[in-house]
Amino acid sequence: xxxxxxxxxxxxxxxxxxxxxxxxxxxxxxxxxxxxxxxxxxxxxxxxxxxxxxxxxxxxxxxxxxxxxxxxxxxxxxxxxxxxxxxxxxxxxxxxxxxxxxxxxxxxxxxxxxxxxxxxxxxxxxxxxxxxxxxxx
Numbered sequence: 364x365x366x367x368x369x370x371x372x373x374x375x376x377x378x379x380x381x382x383x384x385x386x387x388x389x390x391x392x393x394x395x396x397x398x399x400x401x402x403x404x405x406x407x408x409x410x411x412x413x414x415x416x417x418x419x420x421x422x423x424x425x426x427x428x429x430x431x432x433x434x435x436x437x438x439x440x441x442x443x444x445x446x447x448x449x450x451x452x453x454x455x456x457x458x459x460x461x462x463x464x465x466x467x468x469x470x471x472x473x474x475x476x477x478x479x480x481x482x483x484x485x486x487x488x489x490x491x492x493x494x495x496x497x498x499x500x
Contacts, residue, residue, distance in 0.1 A: 364406035364444065365394045386437035389413070390444065410444040411483030417441075449485040451493070457481070458497055470498055 368391045375384040390413055397409045404412075417438050424430040449457070454477075461476045462468060468476065473494050481490055 364410065365391065365398075368394065368444070382433070382436045383440045386440040389437075390441060407445075407483070410441065411446075414438055414441050414445050415483075446482075446484045449481060451489075454481065454485050454490060455493060455497065458494055462497070470494060473498070 368387055372384060372387045372391065375387055390410060393409050393413045394406060397403050397406075417434050421431050421434050424434075457477055457480060458473060461473055465472065465476065474491065477490070477494075481487075
């Protein structure tokens with residue numbers, strides 16, 4: 364994935380797309396930092412974590428500010444490197460399907476069962492709330 368990002372950086376430079384260029388350079392930096400760490404993670408996990416960090420940083424700024432808009436644009440540029448997000452109804456269907464196949468599953472089993480399917484595709488906090496609502500706890 365690092366090679367793909369490097370090629371996309373070159374394309375963004377040629378197109379003079381500063382927002383995309385900045386976003387891709389930060390992602391490449393995260394990949395390089397990961398590759399030199401003691402316990403490197405998969406590139407997909409690094410990309411997911413970077414986008415999540417960007418989403419979390421939006422909460423630090425007032426809604427509608429220039430910083431929030433810039434971060435939204437960066438997230439949009441990086442969306443090609445992370446799995447497509449699940450909608451709330453899709454997630455609910457995933458949980459109900461898991462429950463249909465695993466009768467009597469508690470909250471922990473459901474969370475563990477769907478965790479791999481939602482990694483980087485759905486917010487964990489929201490997933491927890493939905494699962495609790497479906498289970499009635």
